[in-house]
Amino acid sequence: MIRFVDVWLKYRHNGEASAASADVISGMSFDVPDGGFRWLTGASGAGKTSLLKLMYLAEHPYRGRIEILGIPAARISRREAAMLRRRIGVVYQDFRLLPHLSVYDNVALPMRLARRPEKQIRSDVSELLHWVGLSNKLDRRPNELSGGEQQRIAIARAVVVQPHLLLADEPTGNLDDEQADRLMLLITSLNRLGTTVVVATHNLSLVRNYPAPCLEISGGRLVHEG
């Protein structure tokens, strides 16, 4: 369950939320049930990425209450927050791959942080990289790959730990139609297996092809739900 209750966010400068800075999320309230799927739509700058940052605990609201996977985000320790993040898979808009690591090590990273056995890591990472079509590029560095390939690595990294919550920010932005369909197949498969999914996109044809409830935001406010 994801629950937002009257959540307000403004970006901090030097660790403080300035009274002068504008709200990027304003009084937002909604629920996403366990195993639910939500499209997150809105124009560029509407606040989609900021909303996702709140969901993966990269930002804290200055007002309101957030529960992620049933855990109140405001009351948890740093250690508990880290443990909660391990249950969340995130596909970042800018991929956020580690340039000094190989494709294999980038995808294996969340499993290593979760201290999974190396044998299991080898098996799961290899399987996933085969599935995203990058099994022949295990030793490459991200900067040696195309944007689409980097996006597929980012997706593989997000789902390799079979997260309870999958957050994706424009995950099909650099993919061709065939790769986008394969990605959506993977995401809907995970969702059917119980993973809660929130996908931010401005690609309305994608939303039409995979019908699901939608959170539409504009100017940091939730303008339509359903």
Next chain:
Amino acid sequence: MAKRRIKPAPRARRRVDQLGLRTAMADRLLPTLVGAMSFLAALAIAGTLAAATLASHWQGDTGSALTVQVTDPGDPAVSGGVTRLQAVLSTLKASPNVSNLHQLSADEMNSLLKPWLGEDVTKLNLPVPAVIAASWNQAGPPDALASALGAVAPGTLAETGAAWASRVAALTNSIQASALSVLLIVALVAAAVISVATRAGLAQRREAIEIVHGLGALDSDIAGSFAMRATRLAATGSAIGALIALPVLLWLARLAEPFAGVLPQSNLPVLPMPLMASLPALPVVAALIGWGTAQITVRGWLRQLA
């Protein structure tokens, strides 16, 4: 998804440098600086130990030296029909706390006084007292002995080197305090150097840290990676510094041998055992400083992340 095994990348089998610290905390500057600190620390430790050894040697000699001055040594003593000098020598011989009696000869007196009084003291016709050197085997001052000597030959002076010994002790303590201060400063500078290098690494790897933090890395995971790197670099640098210090210390030990009352056993100089034991400890201490400093620096820095 079809199950299919792919030959794992060789890279996956060894420990992965997740934050790229091998390049962010380079293996030249930090070990060099810590090595220099370690070299200075080795010299400071050697100074401390040398001061202690020399002081022990000097205090032992000076503190037990008894000097007796007998004025008008040829004049008759108070009783017994002997000279004052003979009476004093008899009293000293009878004392169980006095040994190694030696009356300084005219030549010895002449060589002692020559720096102050000129070539030949005997030609000056001065009333020079007789001087008796001996060993005083008690810890306290020779007050009772001085009274006994005064009773047979009034005006006789008896004194030990206790005053000198206390001055030597004060000098030694100040040298040791200075050396320990140097050690403390060296440790603080080493910690500062490691802290700066760690901060540089944090700045350089900020994005990577944010990514692994977002993937669920604990603060201890991230701080541990930096601490391991800092520990390795500090220990390596310190070991090199200690090795470079070794020949210098051997050379200094050879120079100090006569002052410490040690006769060379062979042509090869030998370091005192405490110093030999402290040199291998330097990399261990440097490693601990590196580990602790990196942990504190990184954990403090991580608080800025949500």
